[in-house]
Amino acid sequence: MEADVAVIGSGPAGLTAAIHARRSGASRVVLLEREEELGGILKQCIHNGFGLEQFKQDYTGPEYAERLINELQHTDVQCLLNTLVTDLSPDRIITTLSPQHGALQIKARSIVLAMGCRERTRGSIGIPGTRPAGIFAAGVAQRFVNIDGYLPGRQAVILGSGDIGLIMARRLTLEGASVIGVYEIMSYPGGLKRNIVQCLNDFGIPLHLSHTVTDIRGRERVEAVVVSRVDDALNPVPGSQQVIQCDTLLLSVGLIPENELSRKAGIELSPDTGGPLTRETMETSVPGVFACGNVSTVFDLVDYVAQTGEAAGRCAARYAAGDLHQSRQPVDIVAGQNVRLLFPQRYGFQDDLVLFIRAAEPVENPVTVEVKPPGSKITRPYARPNEMLRVKVPMSKLTEIRQPIRVSIREK
Amino acid sequence: MQGDRTLARDIRGEIEKQVGEQAAVSVGEGIARLSGRCSSHDTAVQAGFLAAGFDRIREVVNDLVFPGKMRFKPRRRISEELTGKEFDVVIVGGGVIGLAVARELSQFDLSIALFERHNDLGMDQTSHSCAMIHPAIQAEYGTLRWEMNYRGNAMWDETARQLDVDFRRVGTLIVAETQEEEKLLPYVLDMAAKHNDPEPKLLDREGLDRVEPGLVPHVTKGVLIWNTGIISVFELVIAYAENALSNGVSIFLDTSVLGIHTEDSAVRAVDTDRGTVRARILINAAGLYADRIAEYAGDRFFTIHPRKGETIIFDKSYQPVRTVFAPVSMAAESRESKHSKGGGIIPTTDGNLQFGPTAFEVCDREDVATTAEGCDSLYTRFAPLLERLKPEYEKPDRGKIITQFAGCRAATYKEDFIIEPSRKVRGLVHAAGIQSPGLASAPAIAERIREIARDEWLPSPNEDFDPVRKRQVRLAELQLDDQDKLIRDDQLYGHIVCRCEDTSEAEVVRALHGPLAARSVDGVKRRTRAGQGRCQGGFCMPRIVEIISREMDTARHHVVKSDGRSYILSKRTK
Numbered sequence: 001m002e003a004d005v006a007v008i009g010s011g012p013a014g015l016t017a018a019i020h021a022r023r024s025g026a027s028r029v030v031l032l033e034r035e036e037e038l039g040g041i042l043k044q045c046i047h048n049g050f051g052l053e054q055f056k057q058d059y060t061g062p063e064y065a066e067r068l069i070n071e072l073q074h075t076d077v078q079c080l081l082n083t084l085v086t087d088l089s090p091d092r093i094i095t096t097l098s099p100q101h102g103a104l105q106i107k108a109r110s111i112v113l114a115m116g117c118r119e120r121t122r123g124s125i126g127i128p129g130t131r132p133a134g135i136f137a138a139g140v141a142q143r144f145v146n147i148d149g150y151l152p153g154r155q156a157v158i159l160g161s162g163d164i165g166l167i168m169a170r171r172l173t174l175e176g177a178s179v180i181g182v183y184e185i186m187s188y189p190g191g192l193k194r195n196i197v198q199c200l201n202d203f204g205i206p207l208h209l210s211h212t213v214t215d216i217r218g219r220e221r222v223e224a225v226v227v228s229r230v231d232d233a234l235n236p237v238p239g240s241q242q243v244i245q246c247d248t249l250l251l252s253v254g255l256i257p258e259n260e261l262s263r264k265a266g267i268e269l270s271p272d273t274g275g276p277l278t279r280e281t282m283e284t285s286v287p288g289v290f291a292c293g294n295v296s297t298v299f300d301l302v303d304y305v306a307q308t309g310e311a312a313g314r315c316a317a318r319y320a321a322g323d324l325h326q327s328r329q330p331v332d333i334v335a336g337q338n339v340r341l342l343f344p345q346r347y348g349f350q351d352d353l354v355l356f357i358r359a360a361e362p363v364e365n366p367v368t369v370e371v372k373p374p375g376s377k378i379t380r381p382y383a384r385p386n387e388m389l390r391v392k393v394p395m396s397k398l399t400e401i402r403q404p405i406r407v408s409i410r411e412k
Numbered sequence: 413m414q415g416d417r418t419l420a421r422d423i424r425g426e427i428e429k430q431v432g433e434q435a436a437v438s439v440g441e442g443i444a445r446l447s448g449r450c451s452s453h454d455t456a457v458q459a460g461f462l463a464a465g466f467d468r469i470r471e472v473v474n475d476l477v478f479p480g481k482m483r484f485k486p487r488r489r490i491s492e493e494l495t496g497k498e499f500d501v502v503i504v505g506g507g508v509i510g511l512a513v514a515r516e517l518s519q520f521d522l523s524i525a526l527f528e529r530h531n532d533l534g535m536d537q538t539s540h541s542c543a544m545i546h547p548a549i550q551a552e553y554g555t556l557r558w559e560m561n562y563r564g565n566a567m568w569d570e571t572a573r574q575l576d577v578d579f580r581r582v583g584t585l586i587v588a589e590t591q592e593e594e595k596l597l598p599y600v601l602d603m604a605a606k607h608n609d610p611e612p613k614l615l616d617r618e619g620l621d622r623v624e625p626g627l628v629p630h631v632t633k634g635v636l637i638w639n640t641g642i643i644s645v646f647e648l649v650i651a652y653a654e655n656a657l658s659n660g661v662s663i664f665l666d667t668s669v670l671g672i673h674t675e676d677s678a679v680r681a682v683d684t685d686r687g688t689v690r691a692r693i694l695i696n697a698a699g700l701y702a703d704r705i706a707e708y709a710g711d712r713f714f715t716i717h718p719r720k721g722e723t724i725i726f727d728k729s730y731q732p733v734r735t736v737f738a739p740v741s742m743a744a745e746s747r748e749s750k751h752s753k754g755g756g757i758i759p760t761t762d763g764n765l766q767f768g769p770t771a772f773e774v775c776d777r778e779d780v781a782t783t784a785e786g787c788d789s790l791y792t793r794f795a796p797l798l799e800r801l802k803p804e805y806e807k808p809d810r811g812k813i814i815t816q817f818a819g820c821r822a823a824t825y826k827e828d829f830i831i832e833p834s835r836k837v838r839g840l841v842h843a844a845g846i847q848s849p850g851l852a853s854a855p856a857i858a859e860r861i862r863e864i865a866r867d868e869w870l871p872s873p874n875e876d877f878d879p880v881r882k883r884q885v886r887l888a889e890l891q892l893d894d895q896d897k898l899i900r901d902d903q904l905y906g907h908i909v910c911r912c913e914d915t916s917e918a919e920v921v922r923a924l925h926g927p928l929a930a931r932s933v934d935g936v937k938r939r940t941r942a943g944q945g946r947c948q949g950g951f952c953m954p955r956i957v958e959i960i961s962r963e964m965d966t967a968r969h970h971v972v973k974s975d976g977r978s979y980i981l982s983k984r985t986k
Contacts, residue, residue, distance in 0.1 A: 034911065084908040095892065097914075099906035103896035121948040123725075123815035130781045131817065133973035133980050137950045144954055150968055150981040175985050214784065220978035247982070260946075263729065 003030040004320040005313070006094055006108035008085050008261065011040025012302050013293020013309040014114030015068040020313030021112065022075045026320050029077045030106060032096060034084040038072070039065035040116060041139070042302070044146045047167050049194070053303040064302060088265040090286050109320035110288045112312045113262060113276070117294040119164075120254040127159075129216030132223075138164040138252040142171065151175050153248025157225050158182045159213045163191040163300070165252020170199035172250075179203075180246055183211040183227050185234055188362050190252070190386055192300060213249065214241065222247050255298045265289060272341040273297035279330055279348040282312035283319070290316045297343040297356065300388050304356060308343075311351070324350065331401055336370075336408030338363070340385065347405060353393040359383040359409050366412040373401050383409050416440055423463045430462055431455040435476055437463065441835075442470035443713045450476045453775040457717055464825035471714040472825035473703075482776045484704065487529075487668045487685045494664070495687030499525040501865075502682050502691040504669050504705050506533040508645075508854045509846050510697035511652035515879075516858035517695075518659035520871035525691070526661060527684060529668040531975050532935045533928070534649035536699050537850060539938065540780070540819020542723060542758050542766055544736065545641030546849035547584055548607040549600075556829045561849045562608040564856035568641055571855045575651035576883040578644040578761040585615075585624050585735040586743045587634035587801070593740045600635045600740060612637045624735050626804040640736050644761045645851065646938040647883065653928055655881040659874065663927070669698070672708040672840075679709065679839035693839045693869065695861060700777040700822045702830075702844035711836045714845060718777040718820035721755070721769025722786035727812045727946045728763040732798050732805040735759070739797065757794050762941070764814070767794045774820065782816040814946050821847035829853070831860050833868060841865070884922060888914040888941075909959070910952040912945020920956060924963040931964075933957065934974040957981070 004026040007018045010033040018031045037043065042050070045061025052058060055067065072079075080098065087095035094106040119137035134153055136144075141152045142164060154177050158165045161184040169179045182200060187210050189196055200207050208227070214236050215226035224245045228236035257275040259267070267276045268285035275296035276284035282292050292312035293305040318324040330348040333355070335341065340360040347353055357369065363383045370377050374397040380389060389409070416439040423444055424437040433450040444463040450456050456476040463472045501517060503510045506528030514526045530536075548562035572579030588594040597614060604612035613619070613636045620627055620634050653663060664686070671683035672694065679694045698705040703716045737757045755768045767790040795808040824830065824845035834840035841864055843857055850857075865871065887895055887905050899906035904918035923930045923939040930936045933943065933956050942956060943949035949956070957980055961968040969981040 034908065082907060084911060084914075086908075086914060097887075097895060097899065097906055097908055097916075099899065099903035102899040102906060103892045105892075118947045119950050121814065121946075121950065123813050123948055124811050126784070126787050126810065126813060126816065128782045128784045128787065128816070133978040140950055140953055144981060145985060148954055148958065148968065149985050151983050151985050152980070153982050215781075217781075219778070220972075220974070220976045260729075 001104060001106045002028065003106055003108040004028045005110050005112065005316045006030045006032065006106055007112040007114055007313070008032050008094070009040060009114035009116055009295070010038040010079070011114060011116050011293065012042060012064070012068065012305045013116070013295070013312070014040065014112065015065070015072055016306045016309030017112040017114055017292055017313035017316065018077045019068065019071050019075065020310045021317045022077050024314045024317035026317035029075075030108070031072070031077055031079045032083050032085055032094070033079065033081050036082050038069050038079060038081070044139075044143045045167075046146050047171075050302050053301070054306050085261060088261045090266050092288055110290065110316040112316050113284070113289065113291040113295050114293050114309065114312075115258045115261065115295045117255040117257045117298055119251070120256055122251060125253050127213050127216060130218055132216070132218040132221050134218070134222035134248045135216065136248070136250055138162070138168045138250045141250050142168055145171055145175060151177060153177060153222075155180060155246040156248040156250055157213070157227070157244055157246045158250045158252060160184060160252035160254070161189040161191050161196070161207060162252035162254060163195050165250060166191045166195040166199040168250055168252070169205050170203055173203050173205065177248075179205050180244055181206045181208055183208045183213060185210070185212040185230055188385065192386060212236065216249065222249055225249055255294065257295050257298065259295060262291070262295070270341075270345055272335070273343060275343075277346060278344040279346045279350070280311070280344050280353045281315035281324065281348060281350045282308060282344070283315060283324075283348070288319050290319075297341060299356065300386070304388065304390070307354065311354075315351070332404040334404050334406050336406040338383070338409040339407050342407055347398060347401070349395070349399065352395050353398060355391045355393070355407060357389040357391065357407055357409070359385050359389070361385070363409065363411050368410050368412050370408050370410065372406050373403065374398060379412060419466065419468060420444070423466060423469075426462050427459045431458045433459055433476075435459050439469070442468060443473060444469045445473045445475065447475040448477070450478050453478050453480065454773070457773045460715065460717060460825040464827070470826070471830070473712060474715040474717065474825065480775060486670055489670065489685050491685075492687040494667070494684060494689050497525070497687075498690040499523045499662070500691065501525070501693040501695065502527065502689065503695040503697055505697035505699050506530070506653070506663065506665070507536055507697065507699050508534055508538040508649060508652065508851055509699070509843050509857055510695070511649060511656060512854040512858035513695055513697055513843060513861045514656040514661045514663075515652050515659065516862045517865055518656055518661050519862065519874055519877045520865065521874045522871050524661045525689065526656070526663045527667040527669055527682075528663070528665050531666045531931045532938070533653055533663075533665070534645070535975075537819060537822060537847065538645060538649060540721070540817060541645060541848070541851050542769055543643055543645040543760055544758050544851070545579070545643055546852040547604065547609045547637045547640045549604045549609050549637060551607070551849060553607055556831060557849070557853070558607060560829055560831070560853035560856045560860070563859075564853035565639055565641070566610075567855035567859075568643070568852075572643065574879045575648065575655060575881050577648045577651050579641055580761060581639055581641045582759060583623060583636050583638040583735045584640040585620075585634050585636050585737050586740050587620070587627065587631050588740050589631060589801075594633050596740045597633055597635050600743065604635070604637050609637050609639055624733065624737065626802050628801050628803055631801060636735075642759060642761050643851070650928060650939060651881050651883065655879065657927055658881065659877050669705060669708065672705070674710060674837055677837055679837060693841070693865070695841050695843060697843045697846070699846065700820055702822060702842065706842065706844065709834065709837045709840050711834045711840060714824045714826070714830060716777070716822045716824060716845070718774050718779065719823050719847070720772045720774045720779055720818055720820050722782050722790065722816060722818040723755075723766050723768030724787055724790055724813050724816045726765040727814050730765060730806060730808070730812045731759070731763055732765065732802050732808070733757055733759055739801065742797075755790060757798065762944070767791065771821075777820055779820060780818045782818045786818070787816055814948055823847045829857070831857055833864055884919070886919065887916045909955050910940070910942035910945065912947050912951070913941040915940045915942040915952070917959065920959050921963055924960060932972045932974050932978070933960065933980065936960065953980075
């Protein structure tokens with residue numbers, strides 16, 4: 001099979017990319033989805049807050065997905081469902097497995113990676129203790145509740161204050177479970193402010209900053225967890241242990257961009273974001289392969305994801321048409337003062353630059369975000385690691401640049 | 413006997429001198445029995461070792477009581493479904509030893525039953541092992557452990573071929589970092605040869621590059637003990653069991669032995685929580701509870717003291733070594749310890765690197781909890797070493813650890829295997845005290861038990877015995893064309909349930925049927941690899957729960973993770 005643009009993954013990034021690839025003139029667009037329905041993780045996000053910026057609407061996840069799916073269905077984009085991509089080669093041959101097509105290879109002129117991210121597990125953060133039932137990544141619990149219709153437990157402790165954990169604190173409470181508390185190892189929360197207010201404060205669920213789980217007890221099912229305070233170096237403080245009886249531990253301890261396929265294609269990855277090193281066109285280090293959404297870096301808002309999806313779809317169509325010329329060597333975009341990570345990481349002189357920036361440390365006073373060269377500055381009332389900053393620099397200001405672009409956040 | 417009394421007094425004195433505890437000691441028939449109170453688990457264990465240190469002591473029964481000592485709670489009888497059944501042989505324990513023995517004895521015309529207390533096979537030491545076929549150099553020369561190790565090691569090529577299980581001889585590579593250390597290599601070579609490891613090799617840099625490419629330039633010499641192997645241990649358990657079944661063995665899961673009936677000092681019947689079966693031969697392969705089984709039969713002459721080992725496993729994207737790898741400084745250090753311990757850098761057949769296992773005496777045989785100290789000690793011991801000796805590879809990273817696990821070794825105080833007919837009870841044969849390197853030794857232990865059975869009971873051969881077992885097809889192992897054919901024959905192979913390990917729904921469904929059907933999410937995981945990958949079930953667990961519920965015709969909230977009441981879900985939502 002051949003395609004102009006093949007999009008891998010049909011979450012918000014992939015759906016948007018497919019729609020915009022088609023809209024930008026690519027005639028044979030294929031969308032590959034491993035599940036039996038389109039929509040990716042949106043299907044299980046039944047809470048609201050999706051599309052506020054993009055559509056000026058307060059959608060739930062499924063509503064937001066439906067809107068994109070409806071748009072897609074008015075096009076001739078071909079959707080292959082139940083189709084898992086098992087391999088990706090640098091010359092853009094995609095290998096898939098599916099019940100309907102068996103082992104199928106697709107040769108694409110350009111490819112958009114939109115595989116999203118996965119949740120960090122207990123193993124990777126090394127919580128010691130027994131290994132009973134009742135320990136879930138928050139997103140897995142979310143699927144059990146919202147898709148399958150089962151409650152994972154009755155008394156839950158949540159480790160990590162990522163957005164999914166916060167959302168699940170409220171969800172479990174609404175389903176009649178008791179959420180004893182949310183414990184966060186950092187001294188600031190991981191999720192959005194609005195989720196802390198709406199999911200914890202409104203339900204009287206305590207958030208304990210600078211705390212972590214240091215032991216899990218129970219043979220068959222979780223019977224208790226031990227939480228400890230941590231010091232500035234994030235090490236548990238001896239003597240601060242507290243045993244909390246519970247039957248469930250949810251982990252909301254971070255997301256990892258899912259780049260196993262990118263590795264197979266030999267795409268260069270950023271050690272900071274865990275995603276491909278990307279240009280403003282969303283093109284990766286492998287020509288004709290683009291990346292967008294959480295496969296690139298974990299975004300806070302679906303609107304941001306969609307924005308990168310749009311750029312990726314548009315530029316992938318241009319590439320397929322032979323219309324994305326690389327006339328100049330791209331320049332690096334590097335993290336300066338108080339910047340933990342940024343996206344994209346390279347500028348290739350093809351498009352306006354939309355930068356997504358995550359602060360390293362919280363600053364609760366007004367800040368200046370500087371992009372230099374060309375020396376663009378914006379001010380923001382604060383900078384917090386849990387809320388990405390976004391800066392747009394038009395292409396017209398960037399054409400003369402020769403040296404790396406440095407991004408920094410300074411207190412005003 | 414006067415000599416026994418003197419020996420008992422000497423042991424008592426030694427315990428008082430070394431650990432300051434007042435133990436009551438008696439000695440008879442070479443067995444030291446310790447009782448009384450002592451202050452801690454630690455000193456109780458040390459007392460056991462001190463008694464075992466006397467040459468004339470064959471084994472130690474340690475009844476010392478200490479604060480926090482676990483009380484053994486036998487299961488209650490729940491049914492009589494097995495009552496009235498009769499077998500020639502009952503094997504207690506469905507770990508790799510019990511299963512290897514079951515398969516081996518099925519060469520005879522005997523009716524054989526195997527009882528396993530868990531709802532799956534190989535759940536204790538076997539699945540908690542590091543899946544390594546040890547070279548004999550690590551076992552103490554002259555012990556039964558050493559003998560079984562070197563004999564067993566040599567049998568694995570054929571055994572793995574017959575059973576169609578992944579097995580690779582990756583070798584143990586011991587390298588020298590300095591000229592001083594290079595002087596130790598001939599000694600390692602001698603030791604390996606003395607322990608019957610065949611043809612250990614002294615490698616120069618060229619040789620090193622062939623077996624372990626990318627070593628730091630200053631490493632120029634090493635010893636390769638090539639017969640070290642790695643094996644797919646979950647597959648092995650199923651393979652042994654399937655082959656035993658097809659040769660007529662009956663396997664009963666979730667069946668716990670509660671007692672043994674003897675008559676005129678001969679085995680007559682076995683009580684289980686599912687009824688009483690008649691049997692004349694009893695093989696004690698009960699691992700962590702082998703001393704309990706011996707006691708039930710009236711032949712209590714050793715005590716199992718559990719020694720916990722923790723292991724950490726890395727993601728497949730981090731594969732810095734091909735061999736079981738150690739610098740000579742570390743190899744020398746672990747040789748100084750007499751007991752199984754230490755741990756190492758060990759690759760697996762599935763491509764996940766392991767660090768481990770550690771070794772800590774614990775008082776609870778069911779203690780499988782991991783600890784921060786255990787993980788830290790492994791990581792800080794081995795990660796800097798890899799960083800230093802294999803600098804070209806990606807740096808080790810704790811974020812690449814996908815899981816940690818722990819299990820207990822079933823050690824006796826003599827720290828040797830006990831493989832012999834009971835000296836007291838006819839029909840009882842012990843395969844006890846089997847700890848590391850039990851996996852490597854398994855075929856040799858099974859063979860030894862077969863010889864005992866042959867000599868004691870003169871059974872006639874099973875004319876239909878077939879040692880060959882074929883494994884089921886695995887989608888992930890096939891080439892593209894074969895995958896395509898398979899899916900066209902059965903669409904369920906095209907539905908991938910576990911994206912990390914590429915396990916298809918067809919494989920999961922298959923694992924849930926047949927005489928060795930998985931009964932839990934972990935059971936499916938061991939049979940199909942679904943959930944063993946980097947996301948640790950994040951993607952597949954809800955799907956596996958759904959498939960188990962469908963195939964076993966049970967509600968999703970009745971699906972268990974592993975044993976007992978390990979329910980994954982609590983109820984339907986409102």
